[in-house]
Amino acid sequence: MSKPMSSAARDTKKQVAELGEKYKYGFVTDIEMERAPKGLSEETVRYISAKKDEPDWMLQWRLGAFARWQQMREPTWARVHYQKIDYQNAYYYAAPKNIPKKQSLDEVDPKLLETYSKLGIPLHEQMVLAGVAVDAVFDSVSVATTFKAKLNEAGVIFCPISEAIRDYPELVKKYLGTVVPVTDNFFATLNSAVFSDGTFVYVPKGVRCPMELSTYFRINASETGQFERTLIIADEGSYVSYLEGCTAPKRDENQLHAAVVELVALEGAEIKYSTVQNWYPGDENGLGGIYNFVTKRGDCRGDRSKISWTQVETGSAITWKYPSCILRGDDTVGEFFSIAIANNFQQADTGTKMIHLGKNTRSRIISKGISAGQANNTYRGLVSVHPKATNARNYTQCDSLLIGSKCGAHTVPYIEARNPSARIEHEATTSKIADDQLFYCLQRGIGQEEAVALIVNGFCKEVLQQLPMEFAVEAQKLVGISLEGSVG
């Protein structure tokens, strides 16, 4: 871990450090947008598919999803409250205009590069930083894909999913929708109909991906839903670590975000998926902010495979998200490490599902929920052991930390054991930042906000440790930033 830092890494870290106040990502880049007509209809779906030059099978797949979606109802079981979404009053496709495919960064609109530099994570430096390849998704169309050559050498495919549909149709057909079926749930079905772009990763047999793969997402066009689609396939005996980071510009209208992420781990493969989510959470009065309805699921399809989710959720007005693992193969392992922070009027209903199907399957859930202001934070998790899953084991630890007296923390564990050999442990704690802890820090010269950040980072440590180092630094800063003004 402690390799010498490149100057780019130092600069990036410095810039991350300078993000030390409030929500810094509240800016809008003025880049001309090409949009689908407002509203959602079969025409919209056809428009999007045509824009992406998709083959007919893809269009049919989308239309099938759309037909299904029209018969579905928005779920209401989560502990979140929001104004009814008018699906006809939004745009479903927006792309920066006049951007043909770029071969190098030099061809990218300088304004776009400026956006990245405002984010404190310039793309040029990202390329150098610890060997991270960045597939930059700007609103809906990928405009820069880097480090492709090196990945090609290893045989790793890392590209926009729209490209994969054209260039690797057999792989996409074989795996798309096999982890999150088209009919899975309201938001996933919507995504299947209108997804604009996203990331595709394929790691061939026995290959250890030579670098961490990273995608930075941005929502930029006003009133445009963001429908990302990610598909990662780790073939037998391979390994890949994928980082996803999100920031969004400040807007008053609520913006819908409904992504779908599918992971497939074949025999002996391992996928590590890390997220730092910092969508705009709305202001101190609860106005605006992103609605984040995400379906993330991994399938440990082959024996001895492993999928590990790590998430740091600090943003969004509404978070509805349950990264899950289907432990289908024997001796498979699923992990979920989560930090969910809700401040002001944010609402988070997040957790995981561990579905034990195979023998000797193991899962571990470590969830840290932090509530401040008037926010509500719910952990909702399912551990399900099916009849054939002999010797399944699960360990769940849910810790909640409350800051102030107007927020709420809720833990809703569902446990289903249908095999008598199952061993399931669940531990839960709820605590408050104690006055004496705060006073101790103050007495040693540490100001209130820094003290809260320090104590909360300590509380989250087990999860932060799971993040790749570059991400961990940013995540620690975010933890501090997102809780500013929560005490005193």
Added chain:
Amino acid sequence: MNMLEIKNLHVAVGGKEILKGLTLSIGAGEVHAVMGPNGSGKSTLAYLLAGRAGYEITQGSVTYCGEDLNTLAPEERAAKGLFLAMQYPVEIPGVTTLTFLKTALNAQHRARGEKEFDAMSVLKLVRKKAEALKVSEDMLKRALNVGFSGGEKKRLEILQMALFEPKLAVLDETDSGLDIDALKLVAEGVNALRSPSRAMLVITHYQRLLNYIVPDRIHVLAHGKIVAEGGKELAHELEAKGYEHIAGKAA
């Protein structure tokens, strides 16, 4: 000018008056002890000086280095060199001792407009000071005070005092819960920090600690007031005759 000037201090906690007209002053280079029985207001004095929320001055004043202490936030007092070694050091899970020390040291330096340390120089500095106090490398890597023994916690308090180099150090019952070896070690640590530019206020219930940290002056606190004052020999008189005798004589 005295470093600390407390005049006719009345302090209420939760509406109840605990200190009732306390007057005390300490000059640079001096070590004073405040002794008193349980409930006399010793810890209230310590917390009031450090600026803990809920301790309200209802009358009188406290001046520190010429400034009205009441106008300063607790972290400002710390940056200006006021240190309180606590009777019950607090545990902070998940935050390593070293991280905490670095955060605190840099926060103080930043507040004073001084240069901040990187992780490596903090480690070097801490190691240098830790050796004499037998604070092990392992302790520095563990979460702050979590699972520390009573002796370890108190040694860590003194280590922080050595690290922050305060102008005024208040030691609140630093001897409580220590066996004789630990007490000696802590006292040696404190004595090593005696300096012409530093003042100390040692708060204790027992005379025992004062055998090792010999004060220039002793104040006896009872019922929220100083009821007797004297040199180091007063401690022995107290030990022999008890607080009731002294407090009673004053009343």
